[in-house]
Amino acid sequence: MRTSIATVSLSGSLTEKLTAAARAGFDGVEIFENDLLASPLTPEEIRGLCADLGLSIDLYQPVRDIEAVPADVFARNLRRAEHKFRVAQRLGADTVLVCSSVSPHAVDDDALAARQLRQLAERAAEFGMCIAYEALAWGRHVNTYDHAWRIVEAADHPALGTCLDSFHILSRGNEPKDFEGIAELPGDKIFFLQLADAPLLAMDVLQWSRHYRCFPGQGDLDVAGLLRQVLRTGYAGPLSLEVFNDVFRQAEAGPAAVDARRSLLVLQEGVGEKTAGAEPVGEGGLPPAVVPTGVAFAELVTPDVEPATALLSALGFTRTGRHRGKPVDLWEQGAARILLNTGPGARRDGTVLAAVGLETPDPAAAARRAEALLAPVLPRRRSTGDVLLDAVAAPDGTELFFCATGRPPLPSWTADFAATGERPGEGTGLRGIDHLALAQPWHQFDEAALFHRGVLGLDAQPSVDLADPYGLLRSRAFTSADGAVRIALGVGPAPGDEHARAQHIALATDDIVAAARTFRAAGGHLLPMPANYYDDLAARFDFAPGELETYQELDILYDRDGNGAFRHCYTHTLGRVFFELTQRDTGYRGYGAQNAPVRLAAQHVSNS
Template identity: 50%
Template sequence: MRTSIASVCLSGGLVEKLHACAEAGFDGIEIMDADLIAAYESPEEIRALCHRLGLTIDLFQPFRDFEAVDEATFADNMRRARAKFEVMQRLGADMMLLCSNVATATTPDFDIAATQIGALADLAAEYGIDIAYEALAWGRYVSDYRDAWDIVQRADRANLGVCLDSFHILSRGHDPAGIAEIDPDKLFFLQLADAPRMDLDVLSWSRHHRLFPGEGDFDLIDFLSHVILAGYRGPLSLEVFNDTFRQTDVTRTAAHALRSLHWLYDRTAAQNDWTDLQLDAPQPPCAIDFVEVSGEDLSAVERTLSQLGFTFGGRHRTKAVRLWEAGDARVILNEQVRTPGSRLVGLGFEVGDAAAAARRAHAIGAPQVFRRTYAGDYELPAVASPDGTEVYWNSRTAAESWLDEFEGRVPLGEDTAETALHGVIDHLNVAYPWQEFDEAVLFNTSVLALDAEPASDVPGPRGLVRSQVMRTADGAVRLAMNLAPPTAPELPRHVAIRVDDAVSAARRARARGLAFLPMPSNYYDDLDARFGLEPDFLAELRELNLLYDRDEQGSFIHFYTPTIGDIFWEVVERRGTYDGYGAASAPVRLAAQRGGPLL
């Protein structure tokens, strides 16, 4: 697989973009005319730089509004084309993208369009240049790739073929099965982009909301299958117009882009059983093994865990690291990282094959991280997620476990066994800034093998919070991603512990001195109006600051601790087959975390 990317996908100047693409590992580049025009470097200097960086110039684009025009416009278009061909010759580019006419076309006659495009191809041949004709989704008369192929056939030039663009095809709902009807020798170029489904005019949708593969709603695996099975053998190239990616760090975005191509090609190979092209099989996690919290002084976190009913699991034999446990819910406190406050810095997942999970992540492009170990320490392969959180995989057995690295575990006595908290980590709630959100979705899909549920918006005191839940099919692992408005403070993260009896857990925690996040009285009045709860049960919820939700599958009882640094804790109980997260209560929680009454 050869990989390429359009320079329009990235921020910065052309030279910066070229360096970032080479550093990420791309094989080639599509140079946008606008990027070259704005560059101080000559075409010859850009050509030499690409050669030094090991990048091929796969496409020069775009050339617009050419065909199906009157004679005067056609003559001027040929003049424009000759000037661009001369620039391409200096640049060392031998393929131009010709977009279907959206502005100056005056006739729907495909024979006239073919005659004019044929003349363009003849002129291009004088410079050793190929023309890849693309049907834009908003083209005036040509908006379907099958019509573009029709015109290419009518023109019948050896150096004229088609460019297939997933956005232009899938946004219009065109069936990609027709790609099989195209002569494989005429499949000159392929451009890939994902996108969310939106009720928006196609031009605005295209210019602002394209995404890298795996981040949107298009079935790119099926699309790419059709293209490759039809005989395409050129590079897989990304053309993603997106307001966010044009502002984010160019090096990081280029690496993110290449990961999306690796993921797409691997999933396409798996769907078609191209076994020689696949990465290691995805390793969906079967449980959250642990969470790791770091900080200079974690005594407040320890006090909260103790009040919740966690028990001390021991000190690491060689490091300033401590373990707290609540049944199968494990929290590692790491004071080796000397930063103020407390922050969620690591996540551990149990998988069938930790080594295979790590190999797959590295092949996709996730950066590897290393845990400092000593003789006898358990090996936990890990990578860094987009925000720097370290993700570990563990396929431990009863005979061998990283838990053996901790010494001094406090055993449960008869007086504490019944009152200690016993549970599992139900879900994690993490926050991302706007510029990292889509990258995180792709990471969780491609590296962690999680599936994305439909996103929702939660009203908060500083605007709408976008919430995207990533999870395994069985719900054993759930990761809720939150995106706050750009002007709002960064949202804290939280860990939710699932128990069998949240009410009893709340009473015991309060008896140990834990103050829960206080809920307003209006919230309980609303609960009564919505659900008609038994008075005694409603009074109990109100007394303990518990939150409640119910649907046709069951009910949900939960409570929150105050925030410490960048993290807080939630205890949840799922009754019946309730599968949600108490979304109706989220605005109340967000408001409560902002502060109490102002009067």
């Protein structure tokens, strides 16, 4: 189906917004009145620019506070609306959005509202316009889609239809029973469809709408379920995004438009159906998701060679390989592999987690899906004989490599490394990477969430807010169904807060006590935890004799839910990276979120 985006969803000047929408692959735009009023371009020039960019102007919006008012007020409203129709005509748009009234002059009289909207439609038709009447969730008297439809039906004019907005509908009820009636509407009277998602928040719906909408797939609303109902009506108009979001309006328009377009591609895939009288939902079909089956490696880039190698050695890793053409070493223990890159690209702010290798059943297919979902494909600097790996960039710049480690006939990245002759020993008993925690720039958290769900096919877990001594950290985990891949995304309490944006690699062990003791004996230092934490732990859980004392001695944190227990401890931070040792019972699916405030406070003390 055709795709569109409201200019209010993007930052910058109107020209920048239109250019970004076109480059991202949208078919059309909704012109938001404020963007037109602030533009130095005339409506005719905007129309010409859109034509040059290959964009249709699908809607001009909004006209507010029109209906169900006294006759003298309505006469003034008609004059005001006529001006909007002339502007829309000059733009080349044929549909104008009219929101249900919030005016104190409006009365609760559906018959009056219908008569006045019919008059408005008659006037619009004279200009070659149609009216799409939308129920605002906070409308004074009309605030539900079915109420708006009853008024449109009573008005009975061919130039008057309804506009359905997923936020206004789902913010009042997010269960299927709350919107299943949409399928009974006549598709030809749905003049426009606006889509937006949002996190579930307990707050005034107007403030929720104006500041916290997001693109489909980034929030908690059942946008796909609503879209299925709309398509069953035979609606064949554009899928249009209308998102009010403080973060998006401060982010660059280009990446935001790409993220928006990706959200519609994923949404259409999720709906995955073709209804009578409608075009296919997808656009030739996306390549299916190829869910990663494990973490092949995590690559650290560092200027701090000696501290990094000392830390890896204390953790029990062995340097088993040296890249044949680059200053990159392979360190191994069990199935955990760390690449240590000491090349000239090392950042001045110290050690960073720059790349992740994901074990993938079909690397080429995974790359095709990523490219179809607008992920930037990374050209790889290769020396003669290097294994060619497919790689894309995540929104935060982390390089993601699709790997087939030791699975002939597929090429294995390990062939690029010459063996050092050393073989991994028992080390500290680490057997693999439990999860990765990737810090996100504050304006890219939602984009990263959609990327990991849509591009990688991982399942999204609920967002969690974690108390930091200087604010709140937001975290959301994405996992494969079997837990073989776990990636936790986090964003700090404020833009530019680098200390709150450390990354970490969590390593799995079956005996954390032994691992912690071995690490310390090798010269490693664990992050100290306060005695008050262990006093509280004793009140919350029952422990075997001496168990809690051992945890306190080794600075091990503890959590338990109905499915099992989780034990974990942390190294000090090196640059922007630290390691976590974890021991999780099979049924435990969390990450010790209850302990995060204690860990964050300890890190602030350690880094100060």
